[in-house]
Amino acid sequence: MSFAEEKGTKVKEGSLSPDAANGEIVDIVDGTPINASGHAQELDRNFSLFSMCAVAIVIGNCWAITGATIRLAIYNGGPPGFIYEFIVAGILYLFITTSLAEMASAIPTAGGVYHWASVTPGRKLSRIVGFFAGYWNAFAYSFGASSLAVVCSEGLVGLYGLTHPDLEPQRWHIFVAYIIIIWLCCFTLLFGNRILPSINYALMVLVIGGWFVTLVVVGVMSAQGGRSHASSDFVWKTWENNSGYTKNGLVFVLGMLNGSFAIGTPDCTTHMAEEIKKPERNIPKVMIIQMTSSFVTTLIFLIVLFYAISDFDAVLGSTSEFLLAEIYHQATGSNSGAIGLSILVIVPIIGSVMGSMLTASRVFWSLARDNAMPFSSTFGHISTRWKNPFAAVFFMGCFSTIMGCIYLGSAIAFEAFVGSFVVLTTLSYLAALLPFLFSGRKPSRRDHSSGVSCAFMLVWLVFYCFPYVYPVTAQDMNYPCLIAGGLTFVIGVVWLIVQRVYKAPPVVLKGE
Numbered sequence: 097m098s099f100a101e102e103k104g105t106k107v108k109e110g111s112l113s114p115d116a117a118n119g120e121i122v123d124i125v126d127g128t129p130i131n132a133s134g135h136a137q138e139l140d141r142n143f144s145l146f147s148m149c150a151v152a153i154v155i156g157n158c159w160a161i162t163g164a165t166i167r168l169a170i171y172n173g174g175p176p177g178f179i180y181e182f183i184v185a186g187i188l189y190l191f192i193t194t195s196l197a198e199m200a201s202a203i204p205t206a207g208g209v210y211h212w213a214s215v216t217p218g219r220k221l222s223r224i225v226g227f228f229a230g231y232w233n234a235f236a237y238s239f240g241a242s243s244l245a246v247v248c249s250e251g252l253v254g255l256y257g258l259t260h261p262d263l264e265p266q267r268w269h270i271f272v273a274y275i276i277i278i279w280l281c282c283f284t285l286l287f288g289n290r291i292l293p294s295i296n297y298a299l300m301v302l303v304i305g306g307w308f309v310t311l312v313v314v315g316v317m318s319a320q321g322g323r324s325h326a327s328s329d330f331v332w333k334t335w336e337n338n339s340g341y342t343k344n345g346l347v348f349v350l351g352m353l354n355g356s357f358a359i360g361t362p363d364c365t366t367h368m369a370e371e372i373k374k375p376e377r378n379i380p381k382v383m384i385i386q387m388t389s390s391f392v393t394t395l396i397f398l399i400v401l402f403y404a405i406s407d408f409d410a411v412l413g414s415t416s417e418f419l420l421a422e423i424y425h426q427a428t429g430s431n432s433g434a435i436g437l438s439i440l441v442i443v444p445i446i447g448s449v450m451g452s453m454l455t456a457s458r459v460f461w462s463l464a465r466d467n468a469m470p471f472s473s474t475f476g477h478i479s480t481r482w483k484n485p486f487a488a489v490f491f492m493g494c495f496s497t498i499m500g501c502i503y504l505g506s507a508i509a510f511e512a513f514v515g516s517f518v519v520l521t522t523l524s525y526l527a528a529l530l531p532f533l534f535s536g537r538k539p540s541r542r543d544h545s546s547g548v549s550c551a552f553m554l555v556w557l558v559f560y561c562f563p564y565v566y567p568v569t570a571q572d573m574n575y576p577c578l579i580a581g582g583l584t585f586v587i588g589v590v591w592l593i594v595q596r597v598y599k600a601p602p603v604v605l606k607g608e
Contacts, residue, residue: 172351174336
């Protein structure tokens with residue numbers, strides 16, 4: 097039960113109203129400020145619009161994440177396929193961002209899609225729809241953090257291998273680096289909450305500065321020293337289908353998965369709504385800024401990167417998991433150049449790991465304070481000393497460690513879990529937007545945006561579950577759909593355990 101309900105504040109459920117929040121405080125109960133979540137305002141609002149933009153850019157970090165995970169889609173059309181697939185994915189996610197920004201403006205709470213999906217379906221379905229949406233979203237960002245941590249770890253081990261050719265990388269090498277990264281991020285979140293804005297300022301400088309330096313170095317050095325670079329036909333026209341599928345349209349759609357993984361975090365800052373002033377105005381602005389900057393910087397980066405390739409067969413044949421290092425080596429002609437540029441990618445992505453853990457911890461905390469989790473009193477508690485949901489953040493560290501152990505035991509099993517990120521976020525967005533679309537309201541321009549968003553997600557959700565290559569082997573099978581289904585079953589079990597004490601978050605309407 098929320099604080100507002102305990103104290104008798106007027107609460108209205110099952111409706112979506114732009115009056116649900118009017119800044120930092122929605123109501124006052126016995127001298128305690130109540131925010132749009134219906135709970136007491138416990139977190140310090142120590143983020144400004146600018147510092148929240150830094151958080152968004154660091155978590156999104158689209159250009160670096162796209163480059164670091166380039167192996168996922170380079171087989172689906174080659175450079176032109178990659179570029180055009182990203183453009184389409186970016187445009188469609190802009191529609192999703194616009195739709196979610198409307199929700200964030202109406203109900204700015206740390207629960208984000210969890211709270212919205214608890215409102216839009218109406219009284220009969222609000223509790224269970226919101227419950228599942230919240231867990232889908234929380235687990236998605238948890239898996240996202242683990243995935244990015246492994247990408248960083250593989251990159252660091254790969255860079256060490258460039259200067260030590262005799263090294264045969266072992267999975268435990270990557271696991272050790274993974275654990276260090278996870279707990280470095282976790283301890284920063286646990287004990288550095290007050291300086292998070294400053295930390296994100298520094299990381300934002302690395303993200304933007306690294307992007308600019310990479311463009312200059314790759315663009316200049318790839319044209320010097322007698323090195324050849326790619327032709328315009330190679331970058332824009334030459335279709336390279338190495339996936340095994342014969343239908344190029346299907347290959348194109350499957351290749352959009354990498355772009356969706358990198359750019360598909362439009363709601364990340366909505367979970368910080370209770371830590372920024374005037375969230376109903378600032379959070380939507382941050383969402384649009386994040387999506388626009390991610391799209392533009394990544395598109396420019398991809399174009400410059402692909403022009404720097406001189407031997408595409410060597411890129412495809414590279415045994416390194418961190419494929420970007422091979423491209424940088426071709427561009428600069430030296431190991432030191434490849435290492436330096438790769439570090440400009442890896443270090444900011446470590447910031448993205450921390451940001452994903454931050455986002456997931458806020459969603460789990462939001463679930464816990466509504467008694468949607470076992471041990472809710474523990475995970476829903478805000479530390480008076482550290483001014484954060486300490487137990488929820490620590491839980492993220494433990495959860496990520498378990499994911500690392502899964503990776504150590506089986507890389508295929510790990511990929512199956514973390515690969516479900518896009519599927520789970522898509523399900524959580526649909527849970528909030530579909531009921532809103534069919535709520536019977538008078539159509540508006542914003543409804544058209546929601547319609548495009550839902551149509552895109554419903555169709556592409558099916559394609560995201562297709563195997564990556566054909567013919568299919570056990571190693572190449574796409575397991576995220578299985579993981580998402582199994583996880584949904586587990587969430588259903590949790591629902592049966594806590595449903596008697598769980599109540600969907602209310603919408604507190606001022607003046608009712």
